[in-house]
Amino acid sequence: MARRLLVVTQHVDPSHPLLASTVPKLAALAAQVDDLVVVALSLRPDCLPPNARGRVFGSRTRLGRAAKLAWALAVEVPRLRGSGGVLAHQCAVYAVVAAPFTRLLRVPLVLWYAHWHRPRALRLAHRLVDAIATTVPTSCPIDSEKVVPVGQAIPVGEIPLTRRRRAHRRFRAVVVGRYSPAKGLETIIRGVRLALDRGLDVELQVRGPDLAPAEQEERERLEQLVGQLGLEPRVRLEGPVEWSELPQVFEDADVLVNNHRDGTADQVVFEAAASGLPPLASNICFDGLLEPELRFAQNDPVDLADHLERLARLSVERREQLGVAVRRRVLDEHSVQSWAARVAALAGVAGAHLGVVALMW
Numbered sequence: 001m002a003r004r005l006l007v008v009t010q011h012v013d014p015s016h017p018l019l020a021s022t023v024p025k026l027a028a029l030a031a032q033v034d035d036l037v038v039v040a041l042s043l044r045p046d047c048l049p050p051n052a053r054g055r056v057f058g059s060r061t062r063l064g065r066a067a068k069l070a071w072a073l074a075v076e077v078p079r080l081r082g083s084g085g086v087l088a089h090q091c092a093v094y095a096v097v098a099a100p101f102t103r104l105l106r107v108p109l110v111l112w113y114a115h116w117h118r119p120r121a122l123r124l125a126h127r128l129v130d131a132i133a134t135t136v137p138t139s140c141p142i143d144s145e146k147v148v149p150v151g152q153a154i155p156v157g158e159i160p161l162t163r164r165r166r167a168h169r170r171f172r173a174v175v176v177g178r179y180s181p182a183k184g185l186e187t188i189i190r191g192v193r194l195a196l197d198r199g200l201d202v203e204l205q206v207r208g209p210d211l212a213p214a215e216q217e218e219r220e221r222l223e224q225l226v227g228q229l230g231l232e233p234r235v236r237l238e239g240p241v242e243w244s245e246l247p248q249v250f251e252d253a254d255v256l257v258n259n260h261r262d263g264t265a266d267q268v269v270f271e272a273a274a275s276g277l278p279p280l281a282s283n284i285c286f287d288g289l290l291e292p293e294l295r296f297a298q299n300d301p302v303d304l305a306d307h308l309e310r311l312a313r314l315s316v317e318r319r320e321q322l323g324v325a326v327r328r329r330v331l332d333e334h335s336v337q338s339w340a341a342r343v344a345a346l347a348g349v350a351g352a353h354l355g356v357v358a359l360m361w
Contacts, residue, residue, distance in 0.1 A: 002034040003349040004084030006076050008069070008094040012043035012054070017209040017240040018178065021267060022089070023047050024155040028340035033084070033349050039072045041065070069097055077101040085347030087112060088129070092121040099128035108348040114139040114152075116182070116263025131346045135265040135334075139285050148346060152270045153339035156331050159274040161324075162251040171202045171312040173280075174253035176241060176268045177260070179210040179219040184259030184282070184299055186225060191257075191304030193229045200309055202234070204257075207249060209240040250275040254319065255311055258283065259298065274330045276323035280307055289329055291322065 007029065014023045030036040030049035038054045048054055055076070057068035077086065077098070085108035088095035095111040102109040111125050114134045118141040126132065126142050133150045134140035140147045173192065177183055185206065192204045210219045219237060226235045241249055250256070256272035258281040265285035272279045273289065281290060282298035293310065297303040311319065 002083055003032070003344075004035045004037070004080050005029060005033045005344065005347055005349050006037040006039065006073075006080060006084065006086045007089055008039045008073075008086070008091075008098060009089035010041050010091065012038060012040050012047050014044075014047060015242060017211065017242075019090075020243040021153070021155075024158065024336050025089075025153050025340065026052065028153070028155075028336040029087070029344065031337070032340050032344035035084075037076050039069065039076070066097065069094070073098050073101045077105055077107055080107045081105045083349075085110065085349050087343060087347055088125070092119060092125040095125040095129050096121055099125075103128070108346070110343060110346045112343065114265055116141060116261055118142065133343050133346055136285050136288065138287075139263065139265045141263055148342075150342035150346070151334040151339045152265055152267060152330075153336040154267070154270045154274050154330055154334050155336045156274045156327075156334075159271060160247050161276045161327065162247060171200065171255075171308070172253045173202060173204045173255050173257050173308065174249060175204065175206045175208070175257055176246070176249065176272075177208045177258075177266060179206075179208050179215040179222065179237075181214065181218050182261050182264070183208075184261060185218070185222055187259050187299045187301050187304060188257050189222065189225055189229065189231065189235055190301035191308065192235060193231060194301055194305035195308045196231075196234065198305065198309065200305075200312055202308060202312065204231075204235045205249075205253070206235070206237045207239065207241040246271060247275060250277040253277060255280050255308070257281075257304070257308075259304075262298065270330050270334050273323070273326040276320065276327050278311070278319055278322045278326065280304075280311065289334075290326060294322065294326070 011019045012022055014020050027049050030052050036052035041058045043054045055072045057065055057072055059065045086098050086102055088111045109129045110131050111129045112133045132147045135152045136149050195202050210216045250272055256277055256279045258266050258269050260266045260283050262284045269279045269281050280294050282296050296307045
């Protein structure tokens, strides 16, 4: 019997500033099944794998989107009975909308959710789904037997191992991600100021989009902070970086810094690690990924400055050793292929049993 999987997601576009990683995830999921159906707000058909087809439920209104999504599910879910499952990707509300159809037809329903926020839709989805797949045990704000860590889905094979052999130049830190208050960027900027005051020749590059009004306000506030601290020559707040540009951004840096609040395993940390660039992070989600010398206290600019100084004092060879070690962990535990196999098992469309999926933890 053919194995089928239906994925409900947001946008399928490799140039999307936030969700480009959806494309390799779908490719890996398609390799686990015979037929893949992608129901998305928007999608580029040329990005779908050969054994996949797409449906779009985008609309100008929330009601219109809900109606089009419900119709797509009403048509597609009956085709999965006895041979497939449904994955609600990233948005808990997708699982809530899908649940009446999957429950009626006894089709497995899995939600992929890795974020600190605990909306009402997530609490409702928890009661309705068969499982919630997440990155690590601390990346989902619900304590339940339904929550299963499956890794982060990093296309390691598409991220080259970079080499940094320019120890003579200024020590460069980079931040990649949205200009969101949740990213804790003020701490990073203040940590760089402290490191400079101690004599470290350091600079910081921030790359990310500011799509929402709150993000635009945060970027403006940070620009003012940079001016107040006299950091204009040393700290650059720049626009987003496309997936294809990431390897170059990583190669030009000595360390990636991440201060995202606890509960979200920020994907860029795994991507930097996959390139061999040592990430310096504060989030508890990375306790199992990073060595103690790559972990600093959250929202603590003094501790961050201490760690930047220690890393800068290391030889290029030692920093590369740290990068290679963390890349190996990403390859072993967080590749997009292993993620897809575990998600497919949860959705009942692969040979593995749920207990086997849980063995990684």
